[in-house]
Each structure stands twice: as C-alpha cells, then as structure tokens.
Amino acid sequence: MSGNTTYPVASSSAVASPRRSPPPHESQQQEVDDGFISIPYIQQLCVLRAIHRTILAPLDRVKYVMQCQKELQRLGTLRHELPTTLHCARHLLRMEGARSFWRGNLIQVVSVLPVTLAHLFIMVPTQSFLFSLAPTHSAASYTMASYLSLIGGALAASMVSYPLEFARFRLAVDVKAYKTAPYEFRHTLAFFSHPVLNECPHYLYRGLGLFVLGSLVFKTVHGALMRVVWPYVPPDHSCAAEDAGGDHSSPVHRGSSWMPALTQISCGLCVATVSTLCLHPVDLVRRRLMVSVTDDRLRYKSAWQCVQRIAQREGIRGFYRGSCITLLRMAVGSSLVLAGLSN
Secondary structure (H helix, E strand, O other): OOOOOOOOOOOOHHHHOOOOOOOHHHHHHHHHHOOOOOHHHHHHHHHHHHHHHHHHHHHHHHHHHHHHHHHHHHHOOOOOOOOOHHHHHHHHHHHHOHHHHHOOHHHHHHOHHHHHHHHHHHHHHHHHHHHHHOOOOOHHHHHHHHHHHHHHHHHHHHHHHHHHHHHHHHHHOOOOOOOOOOOOOOOHHHHHOOHHHHHOHHHHHOOHHHHHHHHHHHHHHHHHHHHHHHHHOOOOHHHHHHHOOOOOOOHHHHOOOOHHHHHHHHHHHHHHHHHHHHHHHHHHHHHHHHHHHHOOOOOOOOHHHHHHHHHHHOOHHHHHOOHHHHHHHHHHHHHHHHOOOOO
C-alpha cells in the first residue's frame, strides 16, 4: 500500500493487467529473489514514481479540497461552498495561481525514496514472515493468511510512509481564505513542528485504521468483480501464442488484433471504477479526520462521529464529494500505467 501513501485501489495498476495474480507477498518476494532489487532498479522505480505523482499532483489537490471543503469551512480557510470540480479548480487558480496546484508535491517527490525502501525492505519481508507463520491447509486458511500478511506488511511500511503522506495531504488542503492571506503551513517542517503534533505525535497516524480498511474494501471488491468478469473476457492472443509453444506464425498469432486488449482494458476500467466508488466514502472520512486533527476545537473523537456529522448535515451525497475528480484521476493514472509510467 502506498496514495497516493495511496491506496492500492486507487492505484491505477489494477486497470492495466486484469489477470489473476498471486498473493502480494509472493509476487513482491519473487522480485527480491530474482535479483531485481538493485540500485539501478530502485533508481528507475523512484524516478517513475516521482514523474507519476508530479503529473497527478494537480488532480490530487483538487480532489482533496473537494473532499474536505466542509472541514475547511469549519476551519475558516474556505468561505463558500465549491459545488463542482470546475468551481474548485477556478477558485484555486484565482486565489493562489497555477503553481498552487503542485502545493505539497515536493515532499511527495522527496518521500518516494524512503517509501520505496520501506516497501521493499520492510513490507515484503514482513508479509513473507507473517504468511509463513499462518496455517495454509485449506482455501479459507490460505485466504485468511494472505489478508493477515497483507495487513501486517502494510502497517509495518506505514510507520514510515503514513506521516510523509499526511504532510503532503495537509499542505495540499492548506488553502488561502483570500489572495493576500498567508498559508497556515509554509512548508513541510512547519507542519511537523505544529505544537499539537509535537505534544501528540500519534496524531500523525490519524486515520491509519481507515486506510487499512479502505485497502481491504478495494481489494475485496476488485478481486470479486474480476473473478466474475474475467471468464467472459477474450484472452490475449500473444499469451495464447506463448501457450501454444511460442510459435508466432501460428493461426492464433496471425489472427491477433487490438480487440482483446481493448476489451481487457475496458473491463479493467469498469471494475476499477466500481471499486474506487466503493472506496471513496472510506477515504473521504479518513481525509476529514486528518484535516481536523490539528485543531482542538474541531477534532473528531472518532471516525464514527465524523460519519454521523456527514450523514446528518450532508446526507448520502456528502460521502461522495469529489468522486468525479477521483474517477478522472483514476483514468489518468491508468493511462500513465499503460504508457509505462507505472507505480
């Protein structure tokens, strides 16, 4: 698990390859065992992730502001409601200028290296260790072991990645009330030196439980939908040729076309769209908890209190604020994956 630290859900790699894959600890450990973990590999991975995040940074900022605008109104930094994504983008452009769309991207790019190292050398070994301890004598126990190892590895890596992602998010939603107004946090160090966070460092992990819950929701929905859809998707002819012995002159290969690939991509996009919409309410509640954590007066006692407030004051639609820009970000991220800028 990374966010965007981002949800693997929200990660667009789920669209590019809809094939069934082994448990995450096995595929990631295979890379380590095969010797892919080298300095050039890490350098290439960090560069691709930095480019990927920088391209998506404007969409991320608009998404965060749309999700948290009610909390920003409570804080007093946003004076009126932004009904649509276009209104939000225009507001940021008018108040802060075009460069503001990349606010918080510096810490996001700088954190790529430590987050990548945490994933490779903390998350993967933890997942393998936990999976080896769990019994896998039946399908149910194997599934349970896979989920437990996934959660354990994600929590271990989040000890490093979550505070960095928190800082990036908090800078992104730090908007100006008027053009000449100063930012609450001028830079990342100003955020980490906030008195509340100095007194209560555990607030840097606010919403971590919802982060794990959202990841499980996405993976469960995505996996279930793929198991339903995949049998009806036409196979890739290149894979069929390999299964036939690698004979590229075979009739299967000669009759290849773009249609199977387009069908696979379309099905992947549809499944990712439904999974992302299922994740969105969980992610929205988590973001709102994170925004209010530095204000003693506005801080929520629990996630349930935040859910109740949204339901009472905004209704069901309140849980889907920013869903349009979220889907747009997913589509753009998927395009970057297909173009080779994969996470």
